[in-house]
Amino acid sequence: MIDRILENWLDKSSERSYQIPFCYLLVQKNMTILHLTRHNAMEHGKDIIAQDQSGQLHVYQLKGINGGKLKIRDWQAMLGQLMQMVTTPVIHPSASTDRHQISYLVLNGEIEEEVSAAISAFNSDWRSRGFPQYCINTIVRGEILSWAQELKDQLVPSELNDFKLLLEFFLDSGKGLLDKEKFCRLLYSIFSDAPKSDEETKRLISSAALLCSLALSRFQENQNHVSIIEGWTIYIAQIMQYAERFGLKRKIFSNEMEIADKVIINALDDLSEEVILMKDGLQSDLMQDIFVFRHRLTILLGYLAYYGIRLACDPSANENKMGKIFNSIETHVHDIAIWGESAVPHVTNIYWFYKKIGKEEKSRQLLKSVFLLTILEGKKEQSLFTNYYLSAEDTLILLHDERTQPRDIALVTSTRHVNESLTHLLVINNEKELLKDLWKDISTFIYVSFEFERKEDIFKWRNESGTEVTRYQKEYMEWPDFVEEAKKVDVVMLPSMFLERHLYAPLFVIVYPHRYLRNLIIWIETNLFEKTE
Amino acid sequence: MLPDFIKAKELLKKQQHRFFAHLVDVNLPSYLKQASYKTIYEGDRMSMRYNEEWKYDKEISKIAPESKAGSISDLKTNPDLIYEHMQELAMDFVKKQVEGMISTVTEITDMTGNVVQGSGEITPENIFSILEKIEVSFDASGNPNLPSFFAGPEMVEKIKKAFVGIEKDPLYKKRHEDLIARKKNEWNDRQNSRKLVG
Numbered sequence: 085m086i087d088r089i090l091e092n093w094l095d096k097s098s099e100r101s102y103q104i105p106f107c108y109l110l111v112q113k114n115m116t117i118l119h120l121t122r123h124n125a126m127e128h129g130k131d132i133i134a135q136d137q138s139g140q141l142h143v144y145q146l147k148g149i150n151g152g153k154l155k156i157r158d159w160q161a162m163l164g165q166l167m168q169m170v171t172t173p174v175i176h177p178s179a180s181t182d183r184h185q186i187s188y189l190v191l192n193g194e195i196e197e198e199v200s201a202a203i204s205a206f207n208s209d210w211r212s213r214g215f216p217q218y219c220i221n222t223i224v225r226g227e228i229l230s231w232a233q234e235l236k237d238q239l240v241p242s243e244l245n246d247f248k249l250l251l252e253f254f255l256d257s258g259k260g261l262l263d264k265e266k267f268c269r270l271l272y273s274i275f276s277d278a279p280k281s282d283e284e285t286k287r288l289i290s291s292a293a294l295l296c297s298l299a300l301s302r303f304q305e306n307q308n309h310v311s312i313i314e315g316w317t318i319y320i321a322q323i324m325q326y327a328e329r330f331g332l333k334r335k336i337f338s339n340e341m342e343i344a345d346k347v348i349i350n351a352l353d354d355l356s357e358e359v360i361l362m363k364d365g366l367q368s369d370l371m372q373d374i375f376v377f378r379h380r381l382t383i384l385l386g387y388l389a390y391y392g393i394r395l396a397c398d399p400s401a402n403e404n405k406m407g408k409i410f411n412s413i414e415t416h417v418h419d420i421a422i423w424g425e426s427a428v429p430h431v432t433n434i435y436w437f438y439k440k441i442g443k444e445e446k447s448r449q450l451l452k453s454v455f456l457l458t459i460l461e462g463k464k465e466q467s468l469f470t471n472y473y474l475s476a477e478d479t480l481i482l483l484h485d486e487r488t489q490p491r492d493i494a495l496v497t498s499t500r501h502v503n504e505s506l507t508h509l510l511v512i513n514n515e516k517e518l519l520k521d522l523w524k525d526i527s528t529f530i531y532v533s534f535e536f537e538r539k540e541d542i543f544k545w546r547n548e549s550g551t552e553v554t555r556y557q558k559e560y561m562e563w564p565d566f567v568e569e570a571k572k573v574d575v576v577m578l579p580s581m582f583l584e585r586h587l588y589a590p591l592f593v594i595v596y597p598h599r600y601l602r603n604l605i606i607w608i609e610t611n612l613f614e615k616t617e
Numbered sequence: 618m619l620p621d622f623i624k625a626k627e628l629l630k631k632q633q634h635r636f637f638a639h640l641v642d643v644n645l646p647s648y649l650k651q652a653s654y655k656t657i658y659e660g661d662r663m664s665m666r667y668n669e670e671w672k673y674d675k676e677i678s679k680i681a682p683e684s685k686a687g688s689i690s691d692l693k694t695n696p697d698l699i700y701e702h703m704q705e706l707a708m709d710f711v712k713k714q715v716e717g718m719i720s721t722v723t724e725i726t727d728m729t730g731n732v733v734q735g736s737g738e739i740t741p742e743n744i745f746s747i748l749e750k751i752e753v754s755f756d757a758s759g760n761p762n763l764p765s766f767f768a769g770p771e772m773v774e775k776i777k778k779a780f781v782g783i784e785k786d787p788l789y790k791k792r793h794e795d796l797i798a799r800k801k802n803e804w805n806d807r808q809n810s811r812k813l814v815g
Contacts, residue, residue, distance in 0.1 A: 471655075471656075473656075473658045487635070489635075489638075491638065491642065491654075494653070494654065495654055495655055495656045496655075496656055498655065516813075519813055520813045523811060523812060523813045524811055526813075527811040527813075528811075534659065534660060535664075546658060546659045547659045547660060548659070548660075548661060549660065549661045549662075550659060550660035550661065550662070551660055551662040551663065551664050551674070552657065552659075552660045552662070552663050552664070553663075553664045553665075553666060554663070554664070554665045554666070555665075555666045555667075556666075556667050556668070558668055559807065559810055559811045559812075560810045560811065560812055560814075561812075561813050561814070562813075562814050562815040563813060563814065563815035564815055566813065598658070
């Protein structure tokens with residue numbers, strides 16, 4: 085059955101859809117991926133640049149022909165791009181310049197006889213002119229499938245329930261929000277057993293990537309960038325979980341993680357293009373959309389802000405793009421909804437972005453606004469501010485379902501999970517006067533957090549074991565002590581994976597809002613403005 | 618395998634769940650209704666920490682109500698007997714919640730030393746000893762939020778009698794008023810100590 089799923093997926097994929105899994109198949113062939121181009125962009129005819137273990141460069145141009153055959157007119161139309169691919173040398177910091185690259189045309193289909201003859205003629209021509217390095221190699225459907233089938237054993241989830249999960253994602257419309265809990269469960273099932281050998285572990289990680297691609301294929305087809313970002317973020321989280329649990333050597337998974345990060349960045353870029361052009365965030369079914377578009381805006385601006393943070397940390401980034409992101413956030417930020425605690429990570433990313441680009445006043449205003457909101461909600465008899473285990477959609481369903489009782493809402497509302505983080509962020513921002521003014525309220529705060537049994541448990545969606553900790557704010561505090569307390573970070577409690585990839589953490593708390601934990605948030609705050617990656 | 622009515626049973630399950638929650642709500646004693654409830658999503662332990670002064674850890678335990686559902690033949694004739702059975706389950710569930718609450722409160726009070734030893738009788742002196750030990754808060758109008766006494770029926774009568782004794786005896790009454798005034802001062806001091814300084 086998995087063979088049919090693989091065939092079905094490959095035959096329906098556009099070149100963008102199978103680009104990522106193809107990268108992971110190359111990694112299985114001991115290639116290192118140096119570069120991956122974005123949707124609709126191609127760098128001198130090259131979609132993927134890879135390097136083998138001898139240092140030889142390989143470049144690939146992917147075409148989507150959906151299981152069909154490449155016809156002669158298609159070949160003629162792409163000749164220009166192919167010429168670029170074969171003749172233009174690769175310029176990349178990791179690439180050596182003493183050997184010309186080997187070029188490949190990759191198809192998720194077959195080649196007609198005339199095209200095959202045309203390719204042979206193309207190659208003969210270059211050889212006769214003394215340029216054999218400009219020949220084109222082909223990789224077609226059958227070969228891609230056989231590579232994928234080599235990973236089949238790791239790819240197939242061992243439990244029937246997990247296989248059902250894969251099918252559910254594969255058959256999803258791909259237009260909605262990703263069911264993150266289910267997705268986490270699907271990937272976690274791959275990483276359940278202890279690693280046997282480095283080689284086996286590498287295959288497992290690549291298989292998980294292929295599984296991730298398969299499960300996200302419908303979202304990819306619909307260019308549902310938010311779901312793609314979330315899916316691949318969860319993939320990275322599961323690798324981190326596995327690596328932390330079993331102390332894996334970095335070389336086993338670093339390339340695979342880099343590819344996933346590139347996928348996320350590309351999806352963020354695609355999303356930013358869409359949001360920048362967006363008018364008001366409304367979709368066509370206005371009668372229902374009017375109740376949800378603000379929640380959508382919050383989600384979009386959170387991811388946009390995170391992308392802005394990444395660009396701000398990259399010295400080679402396009403400043404013009406950052407400017408557009410800032411303008412877009414400014415246009416829509418007053419329309420966002422803060423439905424509950426799971427919205428707070430999105431808003432916090434906007435706060436971090438403002439701070440990162442030097443808009444200190446805006447960042448503080450935003451932080452103060454969300455803090456004041458949580459105080460007001462905390463004082464209400466019947467608050468509708470849901471806890472961070474409930475997503476935007478969960479909250480909307482709860483509030484609009486006519487069968488919901490007040491007791492149902494009371495069970496799931498809270499501000500106690502996020503208050504401590506927000507309070508300490510305000511302390512770090514030296515908002516002494518505000519905190520003094522609000523001290524009567526703040527001194528009654530009860531903080532709730534979760535302590536994990538093992539560090540890697542932070543990456544699991546839910547944990548059966550662990551401690552829910554309730555703490556009380558001290559009634560009397562002196563400012564210097566408060567500052568010391570606010571800045572304190574217990575690094576020992578954080579997974580080493582975070583410490584090595586600190587720019588992943590702000591994205592992690594958006595995708596896993598119930599991990600908006602004080603220790604992690606303050607660590608992000610203190611690191612975000614000191615380190616560069 | 619016999620076919621199942623999955624969708625219908627899902628609907629019935631949800632309805633029964635709501636009905637059970639309603640029955641628990643109706644049968645819950647008033648002092649438990651005042652408590653706040655929340656959903657626990659993960660973990661198997663809870664920990665309450667008050668500064669560095671004390672810490673209370675507890676394993677999260679499940680409460681499973683028990684009751685006999687009645688004979689199959691009775692249920693076949695009258696499926697609505699299930700709802701009578703649910704009434705019994707709700708009562709048992711409430712009973713277990715109360716027992717759990719008493720056990721937790723006893724553990725915490727033993728740990729913090731908030732215990733008054735009695736001799737089986739409740740005297741005004743016992744009442745004063747209890748009130749001395751607890752913190753009393755006051756509302757915006759300055760009225761004390763006095764605690765509820767939680768006891769068995771016999772003990773409740775004894776406590777009521779002790780309070781009547783306090784009310785009737787001028788010396789006890791004065792002592793009670795002085796105690797409340799002292800508690801108000803303590804409350805004001807606590808409120809005034811809610812400060813961020815420096």
